[in-house]
Amino acid sequence: EIVLTQSPGTLSLSPGERATLSCRASQSVSSSYLAWYQQKPGQAPRLLIYGASSRATGIPDRFSGSGSGTDFTLTISRLEPEDFAVYYCQQYTSSPWTFGQGTKVEIK
Amino acid sequence: QLQLQESGPGLVKPSETLSLTCTVSGGSISSSNYYWGWIRQPPGKGLEWIASIYYSGSTFYNPSLQSRVTISVDTSKNQFSLKLSSVIAADTAVYYCARQQRFYGSGSYLNYWGQGTLVTVSS
Numbered sequence: 001e002i003v004l005t006q007s008p009g010t011l012s013l014s015p016g017e018r019a020t021l022s023c024r025a026s027q028s029v030s031s032s033y034l035a036w037y038q039q040k041p042g043q044a045p046r047l048l049i050y051g052a053s054s055r056a057t058g059i060p061d062r063f064s065g066s067g068s069g070t071d072f073t074l075t076i077s078r079l080e081p082e083d084f085a086v087y088y089c090q091q092y093t094s095s096p097w098t099f100g101q102g103t104k105v106e107i108k
Numbered sequence: 109q110l111q112l113q114e115s116g117p118g119l120v121k122p123s124e125t126l127s128l129t130c131t132v133s134g135g136s137i138s139s140s141n142y143y144w145g146w147i148r149q150p151p152g153k154g155l156e157w158i159a160s161i162y163y164s165g166s167t168f169y170n171p172s173l174q175s176r177v178t179i180s181v182d183t184s185k186n187q188f189s190l191k192l193s194s195v196i197a198a199d200t201a202v203y204y205c206a207r208q209q210r211f212y213g214s215g216s217y218l219n220y221w222g223q224g225t226l227v228t229v230s231s
Contacts, residue, residue, distance in 0.1 A: 033211075044206075045204075045218070046221070047217060090155075090217065090218075092217060095170075095215070096170040096171060096172070099156070099157070100154070
């Protein structure tokens with residue numbers, strides 16, 4: 001099973017600032033089979049990024065993903081008020097498909 | 109617009125079987141492009157994938173739960189279902205159903221989610 005470790009656990013930033021979230025895998029995620037999700041309180045997760053860097057339908061271009069192998073990054077270029085939420089990475093290189101433990105982006 | 113809706117009891121007694129159904133509307137569960145999956149989230153914790161199924165009945169299970177889980181599909185009703193047996197308090201969670209993109213014969217990312225349903229295991 002591939003274990004995903006996200007850091008930091010919590011990121012305290014102000015609107016307009018840049019957010020950089022990390023996701024590290026215990027073994028190589030082949031062909032960049034990695035996705036990112038956003039979850040707000042009381043809501044289901046929403047797909048943001050798949051294939052490590054492809055934005056899902058309707059996702060603003062301030063969200064971008066990068067990385068390969070075992071190290072991946074989600075970047076939010078300028079935080080909007082609606083971006084404060086919890087973010088999860090997920091690998092689909094091999095079953096069982098696994099998620100990271102999440103990074104909370106909170107208002108400073 | 110695709111919609112997924114979970115249904116089932118919100119309270120299950122320890123040692124009993126949790127049963128949930130996901131009804132898909134606005135699209136066909138028999139599409140060749142997708143798997144259909146269940147994911148859960150204990151209160152205040154992260155996400156755990158449970159199982160996924162293709163319309164033909166092909167399945168993937170999380171080994172950590174496989175001995176207690178059965179996933180099934182009913183294409184005539186555009187529904188798929190989850191059964192989790194011998195539940196304990198640690199199975200208390202919000203259970204989500206979701207559409208999973210099919211990728212080289214396997215599952216991948218989850219691009220549509222239901223709103224989730226809280227299932228509490230308690231006597």
